[in-house]
Amino acid sequence: MNPLCQRGQASCGACCGLYNRADLSREAAAALLDRRTEALAGVPRTVEAFRAAAARLGEDEEAPLFPSVRVCPLLGWLDAARTRAGCLAHPLATGGADLRDCGVYDARICDSFLCPSHSWLSEEEAELAAEACAGDPYLYGLVVTDVPFLRAALEGVAALAGARVERRHLQDPRFLAALRALFALKEELAPGSEGLFGAFRAGPDGEPLPRAIDYAALGRPAPSPHDALLTCVGADPRSGNDLDALEGEVRARLEACAAALEAAGARDRRPALQIRTDP
Numbered sequence: 001m002n003p004l005c006q007r008g009q010a011s012c013g014a015c016c017g018l019y020n021r022a023d024l025s026r027e028a029a030a031a032l033l034d035r036r037t038e039a040l041a042g043v044p045r046t047v048e049a050f051r052a053a054a055a056r057l058g059e060d061e062e063a064p065l066f067p068s069v070r071v072c073p074l075l076g077w078l079d080a081a082r083t084r085a086g087c088l089a090h091p092l093a094t095g096g097a098d099l100r101d102c103g104v105y106d107a108r109i110c111d112s113f114l115c116p117s118h119s120w121l122s123e124e125e126a127e128l129a130a131e132a133c134a135g136d137p138y139l140y141g142l143v144v145t146d147v148p149f150l151r152a153a154l155e156g157v158a159a160l161a162g163a164r165v166e167r168r169h170l171q172d173p174r175f176l177a178a179l180r181a182l183f184a185l186k187e188e189l190a191p192g193s194e195g196l197f198g199a200f201r202a203g204p205d206g207e208p209l210p211r212a213i214d215y216a217a218l219g220r221p222a223p224s225p226h227d228a229l230l231t232c233v234g235a236d237p238r239s240g241n242d243l244d245a246l247e248g249e250v251r252a253r254l255e256a257c258a259a260a261l262e263a264a265g266a267r268d269r270r271p272a273l274q275i276r277t278d279p
Ligand code: SF4
Pocket: 004, 005, 006, 012, 013, 014, 015, 016, 113, 114, 115, 116, 117, 141, 144, 145
């Protein structure tokens, strides 16, 4: 699989620590990338200068949410339009020098690390995530690192529409917008929600903990038909999310996707215009 990190119009900075902050809102993440990009813009492309700049930036940053996971001050915007997040110390960003040793890891680790999504996602799933979140590194990073969420979303649409979601469907602007809105559930969860870190939830011993919504405790006789997706987004009071409200939102967004998919399919099936050639 092609790397997920910079893929088409999509980019991700999750493992460089983009979301490892108490305030991990879109606005705070963008402000952080702004500050670093501006601070590093005029720094000479030398190891000494970059190392000193990285240290200064690191001192000013708030403590990470997960202290065991590093936050690199060299993650910033790669383009003036702020549509692509990435490494400002990479040779492609510096114009030649590899300055990644000045970050929180070293160039060898930065070069070789591939998060688990690389081995879990199919090529088609990766493309769907990248195309639906094109130009939005904040949303893409949340989605592409949470394989169960991405799969549950795509399967939820397929179950309602009776058809698998395929890349060609994203050429339909209405379906593209609907799928993006479904993925955007990830950024609308209550602060501290388990769903924000779907891929990284670990128990006290570091091993992944199975997640389940305790429907009985919530007075519900049976699991929701959207249980897989609701579980992924942490639709549980322990996570700070209201199950009923989130279930309604999930249902509405899935139905919007399914309706758009069916409309796109109907247009596909419409008979071609017959052009008469006889006089
Ligand atoms: S979290 Fe995964 S996709 Fe994102 S930058 Fe890191 S390795 Fe790439």
